[in-house]
Amino acid sequence: MPRIGVLTSGGDAPGMNAAVRAITRAAIHSGAEVFAIREGWQGALAGGDHIVPLGWSDVSGILNKGGTVIGTARSAEFRERAGQRRAVRHLVERGIDRLIIIGGDGSLTGTRELGLGWGELLAELVAAGEITQELADAHPALYVAGLVGSIDNDMVGTDMTIGTDSALHRITEAVDAISSTAESHQRTFIVEVMGRRCGYLALMSAIASGADYTFLPESPPGDGWEDQMVEVLRHGRSAGRRDSILIVAEGAADTHGVPITAERISEVLAEKAGEEARITILGHVQRGGVPSAYDRWMATVCGVEAVRQVLDAEVGAEPVLVGVHRDRVRAVPLIEAVSDTHAVADHIAEGDYASAISARGAGFETMIDIYRTVSEARPTVVEPVGSRRIGIMHSGALAPGMNPLVRVAVRTGIDLGYLMVAVEGGVPGLLEGRFRQLGWGDVEGMAHTGGADLGTRRYVPKESDLYTIARRIEEQQLDALMVVGGFHAYATVDLLEREKHRYPAFDIPIAVVPASIDNNLPGWPMAVGADTALNTVVRSIDMVRMSASASRRAFIVETMGRGCGFLPLMGGIAGGAEKAYLPELGINLAGLEEDIAALVDSFASGRDFYLAVMGEGASEHYTTDVLRRLFDAEGDGSFTVRANVVGHVQQGGAPSPFDRINATRLAWSAVRHLDARLKAGEKGYWAASASAPGFFAPLRDITDAMDWENHRPREQWWMELRPVFHRLSRRPGQD
Structure with a gap:
C-alpha cells in the first residue's frame, strides 16, 4: 500500500487545513495511507511521534479552521546535508516515498532538491548502516507534488495561492472599517500590508477598497512621486471624498531602491499637504482567521489533484506544482514555476520593473492599468459639446458588487471622454424614462457598498414595451449601452438584438456584464456576486455546525440558485457537507434511501453532526421540509434534524474582495470595448467572455451556450468537481 506524507512548511496560510483534509480523504479513497509530518521539515528531522498516520475522522472538523493543525516551522537544519539525510531515513523507515508539501517557494525548492538527491542520500544511509539495502530498494525515488500556501500570491504558475483570498478578506474588512472613521473626521490613513517582494495584496486591496493611492514593489514611483501623490489626494477631495486611504506594501521602494514606508509617506503628507496622517500596520492579522470560501474549495480541489499526481507518477518524474488557472485545477513543472x-x-x-510586472502575468499588469485609471487618472479629454453618451443599466435580481461595477464603469467612461448616463430602476426605469447623468464624484463611496444604488428589477421587456424603449434611447441620445445583471439582463439584451431590424434605436453597441449570485451565465466563470453569496452560505454552515456542537444533529442548509447548482455544490465542498442536492440532478426516492442509510450509518459510527446542502430548485416535490421530516423519522430519536434556509441574505452585505475585483475588471473591459467599437464606427451586441481578447465576444456566441429553459449554462465548470465532492464526503464503503 503506497504511503503519502503531507506537511505544511514556512508561514501558515488560511486554507492549509482544507488541503490536508482533502489529501487525507482522497488518498484513503485511492487505497493509500497518509502520514502527517508535524511541524514541517523539523518534524521529518525529529521523526518518532512527529510522523503520525491520519485517518478519515482525524481530519473531520478542520476545514473551517485557520492556520494548520499539523503545525509548521522553518528549519535551517534541513538545508544542510546531514539534516536532509536524517529526514530521508525517517521517511523511508515509515515507508513514505510520496510527499505533498504545502508551503512557499523556499519550501517547495528545498523539497525538489531533496527529491533530486534522494538516491544519493539513500546510498549514504546504506553505507553508514542506518538503513538496509532492501529498504532503499523498496523506495528508489521520491515523488513530489507541491501546493503553494502563501498569502502573498507570489508564486508564478498558479492564479492564486492558498491563503491569498482570505488575507484580502482581512485587509478589506480592516480598510472598510478605517474608511468609516476616516470619512467621519476627514482624515488620511496609511495602511501597510504584507508583501515584501510581491504587491498583489496591496494592489488588489486598493482596488477592492477604493483606496486613493498605493505603492507596490513591482511598480515603484519615479522622481517627484511625492508631489504626484499629494495632487491625486487633492483631486479626490475636490471630487467629494471626505477621506483619503493609502495602501503600501511592506516591500515598496522608489526607483532608486529607497524604501517607501508608512512613516515616510506620513512625513511627505505633513510637509507638502499639511495632513496629519494616521498609520495602521495590519501585520499578522492578515494570516489569521477563518479561511474564505474560495480558499476552502480551491485548496480542496488542488489537494485531490496532488494525490493523483504522486500516485500516478513514474520513476524520474519531475515534481509538479498543483494550482489553478481560471478556476480549473492544473499541474505545472515545479522547477519552472x-x-x-x-x-x-x-x-x-x-x-x-516592466519585466517584473510582465512576469507576474497579464492579469496583474491589466489590474495596475485599471487601478491607475479609476483612482489616479484625470479625464483625458476635455468634454466637448454634444459628447457621446453611454448608458448604464441593471437588470434582474440584485447581486453584491453592482455598485463597484458602476463606479468603475463611470470613471473609466469619463476618463475616455464620455458622458455617463444611469438608467435608474432597471428595465421599468428605462420604460419610465428615469435617467440621470453621473459624474466622477457621484460614484464616490461605491467601491465597497452592497446593494444597487441605480436600482434593479426582475423584468424582461414584452413586445409591447419595445417601442417605448426605443423612444427612450433616442430621447437620451445614447450612443452605447452597458447592461449589468443575470439571466434577465441576458434575456433582455438578446431580445433587443433580435428586434433591432425593426427598431433602429437598438442598433448601437451594447455590452452585457454578468452579475448574479446564481452564477448561471455562460461565458464568464464567476459572475459578480456569486463569490459573496458563496461566502454567506459557508458562514451559515459554520454557524449551524457550531450550534450542533452540543447535540447529535443533522442539518439541511438550503441555498438560492433556482435551476443552477453552483451554490449548493460549491457550498457543500467549502462547508464540508456530506451531501449536496443539485437542480441539475434532481432528487429521487432511490437516491434518498441511500442517503438516509449513509446518514444513519454516520451517527452509528460515532459522528455527532451531518450536513446536507440543497439548492432551492433541486426538486418540486422533495422540498427541504420534506427531506427534514424523512431524515428525522429514520433517525428514530438517535439524532435530530434541523433545516436552515439561508434566504435573501445571500444577496445582501458588502461584496467580497473577489467580487469587487471581478466587477472592476469587467466594468473597465466593457467600457473600453464599447469605446473601441464606437471609435471604429461598429455596431453590435457583446457579452463577457473569459476566452475572448479584451474579455468580450459577440452576444450570439455566448447565448448559444445558454440553456434558456433551465436558466443555466449548458456547460458548467463546477459540475466537474462533483467527483471531488463525492470522494471527500463519504468514507469508502458508504458509496
Whole structure:
C-alpha cells in the first residue's frame, strides 16, 4: 500500500487545513495511507511521534479552521546535508516515498532538491548502516507534488495561492472599517500590508477598497512621486471624498531602491499637504482567521489533484506544482514555476520593473492599468459639446458588487471622454424614462457598498414595451449601452438584438456584464456576486455546525440558485457537507434511501453532526421540509434534524474582495470595448467572455451556450468537481 506524507512548511496560510483534509480523504479513497509530518521539515528531522498516520475522522472538523493543525516551522537544519539525510531515513523507515508539501517557494525548492538527491542520500544511509539495502530498494525515488500556501500570491504558475483570498478578506474588512472613521473626521490613513517582494495584496486591496493611492514593489514611483501623490489626494477631495486611504506594501521602494514606508509617506503628507496622517500596520492579522470560501474549495480541489499526481507518477518524474488557472485545477513543472518566481525578484533587484510586472502575468499588469485609471487618472479629454453618451443599466435580481461595477464603469467612461448616463430602476426605469447623468464624484463611496444604488428589477421587456424603449434611447441620445445583471439582463439584451431590424434605436453597441449570485451565465466563470453569496452560505454552515456542537444533529442548509447548482455544490465542498442536492440532478426516492442509510450509518459510527446542502430548485416535490421530516423519522430519536434556509441574505452585505475585483475588471473591459467599437464606427451586441481578447465576444456566441429553459449554462465548470465532492464526503464503503 503506497504511503503519502503531507506537511505544511514556512508561514501558515488560511486554507492549509482544507488541503490536508482533502489529501487525507482522497488518498484513503485511492487505497493509500497518509502520514502527517508535524511541524514541517523539523518534524521529518525529529521523526518518532512527529510522523503520525491520519485517518478519515482525524481530519473531520478542520476545514473551517485557520492556520494548520499539523503545525509548521522553518528549519535551517534541513538545508544542510546531514539534516536532509536524517529526514530521508525517517521517511523511508515509515515507508513514505510520496510527499505533498504545502508551503512557499523556499519550501517547495528545498523539497525538489531533496527529491533530486534522494538516491544519493539513500546510498549514504546504506553505507553508514542506518538503513538496509532492501529498504532503499523498496523506495528508489521520491515523488513530489507541491501546493503553494502563501498569502502573498507570489508564486508564478498558479492564479492564486492558498491563503491569498482570505488575507484580502482581512485587509478589506480592516480598510472598510478605517474608511468609516476616516470619512467621519476627514482624515488620511496609511495602511501597510504584507508583501515584501510581491504587491498583489496591496494592489488588489486598493482596488477592492477604493483606496486613493498605493505603492507596490513591482511598480515603484519615479522622481517627484511625492508631489504626484499629494495632487491625486487633492483631486479626490475636490471630487467629494471626505477621506483619503493609502495602501503600501511592506516591500515598496522608489526607483532608486529607497524604501517607501508608512512613516515616510506620513512625513511627505505633513510637509507638502499639511495632513496629519494616521498609520495602521495590519501585520499578522492578515494570516489569521477563518479561511474564505474560495480558499476552502480551491485548496480542496488542488489537494485531490496532488494525490493523483504522486500516485500516478513514474520513476524520474519531475515534481509538479498543483494550482489553478481560471478556476480549473492544473499541474505545472515545479522547477519552472520556482524559476519564474525567482525571476520576478531578480527583475526588481535589477530595476527592470516592466519585466517584473510582465512576469507576474497579464492579469496583474491589466489590474495596475485599471487601478491607475479609476483612482489616479484625470479625464483625458476635455468634454466637448454634444459628447457621446453611454448608458448604464441593471437588470434582474440584485447581486453584491453592482455598485463597484458602476463606479468603475463611470470613471473609466469619463476618463475616455464620455458622458455617463444611469438608467435608474432597471428595465421599468428605462420604460419610465428615469435617467440621470453621473459624474466622477457621484460614484464616490461605491467601491465597497452592497446593494444597487441605480436600482434593479426582475423584468424582461414584452413586445409591447419595445417601442417605448426605443423612444427612450433616442430621447437620451445614447450612443452605447452597458447592461449589468443575470439571466434577465441576458434575456433582455438578446431580445433587443433580435428586434433591432425593426427598431433602429437598438442598433448601437451594447455590452452585457454578468452579475448574479446564481452564477448561471455562460461565458464568464464567476459572475459578480456569486463569490459573496458563496461566502454567506459557508458562514451559515459554520454557524449551524457550531450550534450542533452540543447535540447529535443533522442539518439541511438550503441555498438560492433556482435551476443552477453552483451554490449548493460549491457550498457543500467549502462547508464540508456530506451531501449536496443539485437542480441539475434532481432528487429521487432511490437516491434518498441511500442517503438516509449513509446518514444513519454516520451517527452509528460515532459522528455527532451531518450536513446536507440543497439548492432551492433541486426538486418540486422533495422540498427541504420534506427531506427534514424523512431524515428525522429514520433517525428514530438517535439524532435530530434541523433545516436552515439561508434566504435573501445571500444577496445582501458588502461584496467580497473577489467580487469587487471581478466587477472592476469587467466594468473597465466593457467600457473600453464599447469605446473601441464606437471609435471604429461598429455596431453590435457583446457579452463577457473569459476566452475572448479584451474579455468580450459577440452576444450570439455566448447565448448559444445558454440553456434558456433551465436558466443555466449548458456547460458548467463546477459540475466537474462533483467527483471531488463525492470522494471527500463519504468514507469508502458508504458509496
